[in-house]
Amino acid sequence: MKKSPLFIYSTRIGAYYHLTPFNQQTLNLETALISAGDFFHMENTLKKLESQPNMSFRKYINQEKKTLYMSSIDNYKMKCVERSSNYDGVKITQLGGNKFIKNQQYNNLARLINPDILVSLTEQSEIQTGYNSIKRSAQKSAKFLKESLNELKDTQICIFGAIQGGLDIDQKIIAAETQRFAADYQNFKGLTLYGFNQEDSWREKDMAISAIQTVFHEYNLQYVLAGHGEILSILWGISWGIKGFEIEEPFRFAQNHKALLLPKLEAKKTELQCLSGDRINFYELEGKKIRFVNFAVTSDSKENVPIDPECSCVVCRKHTKLYISHLVECKEMNSQVLLTIHNIHQYVQLQQKLEEMHNQQQLNQWIRWVLQQL
Numbered sequence: 001m002k003k004s005p006l007f008i009y010s011t012r013i014g015a016y017y018h019l020t021p022f023n024q025q026t027l028n029l030e031t032a033l034i035s036a037g038d039f040f041h042m043e044n045t046l047k048k049l050e051s052q053p054n055m056s057f058r059k060y061i062n063q064e065k066k067t068l069y070m071s072s073i074d075n076y077k078m079k080c081v082e083r084s085s086n087y088d089g090v091k092i093t094q095l096g097g098n099k100f101i102k103n104q105q106y107n108n109l110a111r112l113i114n115p116d117i118l119v120s121l122t123e124q125s126e127i128q129t130g131y132n133s134i135k136r137s138a139q140k141s142a143k144f145l146k147e148s149l150n151e152l153k154d155t156q157i158c159i160f161g162a163i164q165g166g167l168d169i170d171q172k173i174i175a176a177e178t179q180r181f182a183a184d185y186q187n188f189k190g191l192t193l194y195g196f197n198q199e200d201s202w203r204e205k206d207m208a209i210s211a212i213q214t215v216f217h218e219y220n221l222q223y224v225l226a227g228h229g230e231i232l233s234i235l236w237g238i239s240w241g242i243k244g245f246e247i248e249e250p251f252r253f254a255q256n257h258k259a260l261l262l263p264k265l266e267a268k269k270t271e272l273q274c275l276s277g278d279r280i281n282f283y284e285l286e287g288k289k290i291r292f293v294n295f296a297v298t299s300d301s302k303e304n305v306p307i308d309p310e311c312s313c314v315v316c317r318k319h320t321k322l323y324i325s326h327l328v329e330c331k332e333m334n335s336q337v338l339l340t341i342h343n344i345h346q347y348v349q350l351q352q353k354l355e356e357m358h359n360q361q362q363l364n365q366w367i368r369w370v371l372q373q374l
């Protein structure tokens with residue numbers, strides 16, 4: 001991965017697309033999450049793009065020079081991938097509803113999009129369906145992974161397996177073991193971990209990730225945490241060595257009229273020195289909350305001051321909470337745009353700080369220090 005940690009920003013929920021190219025540029029985002037379901041309908045367009053020498057998918061979607069990450073799972077849709085009795089594919093939510101697609105089509109689409117990272121196609125197993133059904137889904141996902149590794153061998157695409165199964169330890173182990181064969185492939189680079197979204201279950205998350213990492217302990221794999229990319233999940237994941245994070249929270253917050261308030265990021269050297277560098281314990285995260293302003297309900301959003309006077313984003317420099325409240329009340333789309341800009345700016349600051357602490361080898365100390373403030 002080009003950066004550590006790598007924040008993979010979702011292009012979903014409209015907000016990213018609502019931003020004008022000018023706004024996108026100022027935010028300087030270096031990644032984009034491509035949700036496969038959004039692009040199956042334009043296979044012919046993509047083929048045409050491929051035949052034009054100066055055109056590419058990246059240029060087409062105005063995301064040049066970015067790290068593209070392609071996935072079949074779209075967190076924004078409740079059920080984006082459904083089981084199918086056909087062993088060659090799954091049902092994916094697309095423009096015209098749920099349609100069956102073969103893994104072959106998924107790989108063809110990946111070839112046209114040419115992402116830096118491709119998460120292999122995966123079938124979501126349902127806990128209530130019983131052991132045999134879970135095993136069958138896991139084997140199907142492993143089959144998809146093997147096909148992608150073989151079919152895309154001649155490309156530069158880094159392929160990641162998908163580990164499903166909520167926080168259920170047995171399911172996690174089945175998913176990991178059925179995909180262990182992939183470690184022999186040159187283009188297999190890591191795993192995307194699903195099911196870690198549940199809040200306040202830090203202990204179960206510890207047990208689930210530990211089970212996966214035990215299966216792959218001999219290999220130098222990279223992990224991506226799927227989901228919304230809440231700040232606490234990022235802090236937790238980093239202490240477990242996770243390098244990549246799917247990020248949707250800043251957009252989601254903006255859509256719900258919320259502005260993030262990051263905790264203080266600058267620690268004094270002496271404050272970090274006295275803290276342990278060991279992995280974060282689950283109980284250190286329990287009960288912790290990230291603050292925010294909710295423009296739809298809180299009365300303090302009517303003040304004639306910036307969202308965060310210490311934030312250097314263009315919104316906090318030029319606009320007040322009162323103005324944003326006014327936009328929210330009028331149902332102006334610009335409220336979402338401004339809140340997106342502020343929220344993303346917070347994430348960019350966090351990413352930079354984490355990178356700095358990673359380089360100084362003080363990540364766990366710093367995370368511990370942040371958690372103590374919350």
Ligand SMILES: [Zn+2]
Pocket residue numbers: 307308311312313314315316317342345
């Ligand atoms: Zn701001």
